[in-house]
Amino acid sequence: MSATPFEQLAHLDRRIHEPTRLAILAALSACERADFLFLQGITGLTKGNLSSHLAKLEEAGLVEIEKRFVDKKTQTLARLSREGREALDTYWREVEALRKDAARWRPAQALPEPSGS
């Protein structure tokens, strides 16, 4: 038997399917690259949280981090890697399919027939 939508939910890419990381990736998917200050403003995250999430995304190969000097200050820029862009596209396709499956799903399909009746 095929998995129910709720079982499929557990198979979504967990690197992406987390609200904060999804917010970061959504911002990066709409531009070529963005700096740390902008990402902090648009997501409303604290510096520590954003750093931590960016580090995790970089470790997973979804995001590329670049540092450069602007006005004698370090500027951290993040961009979605090719793998990240593909993973995000796949993620949205899966979520859309899941949404359709969930709309069609009826509890009776999943529950076994009562033996006594």
Added chain:
Amino acid sequence: MSARRLEGCMKPGELERIRIVTRHFVDLQGLRWNAPLGVLLLLNGASMLARNVFLSIACGLVAFANLQLALATKRFYRRRFGEVEGFDTPEPWGSGLAPHGPRYFGGVEGPRGRPMVRRHLDGGWLTELFLLLIGFAAAGMLGLFRPTQGVELLCTVFGAALLWRWTRLEMIGAQWYYPVLSALLLAAAAFHGAAVVLVPALGRVGGGLVLVGGAWMVAGLLDHRTLERALRSAGMRRGLFARAREDVEETPWEEMQRGETR
């Protein structure tokens, strides 16, 4: 646990807001584009209406200072809100007025691998509008149209440009002021006779420039307010995010994964 926490973290439409603000981050910098253009038009119009050489020179100097200030606001926005590089590098002032302008006319590759000429063609809409204005002024000086026709033409072109920008920016609700200002300009063009009765200065090109410049300046200031609000509202949610994400090391999904592997 997690359903409630996730609900608190992300409102419906939040990702769409993030995507749109990121994509149009440069366009929303109203103090950098629309407001300086508006001030420039307004000052030109005022100097034409004044018919006083000294006042005209003063207007010209203020207009030049305004343009320099507009170029300096890039740094202001970078320091205040950060920096975003778009896919098509929207540089509304395009070629001539940007400090690195002349390079745009070359066929060399840009820093991000796109031909500079392409970047110019993609982005220089404000420069094109500015050149259109110079052409318009030249046509007026040659006597190709009457002043009243000139005002009608100005209001129609700049009103339509506002409407075009509104549809392009995707923020239909938040930028309600674009159709309002556009309607004002288009109405001034359509009912020009009645407008002149109410405001006699609109019978002269200078009056038209003041009206158009005022509308664009207001659009620029409100664009800046929209950007401030979009990023400040995210900041206000920061508390919520911070509370929800204190345990960054263990997100709900990682928690679930850890449970599975046990």
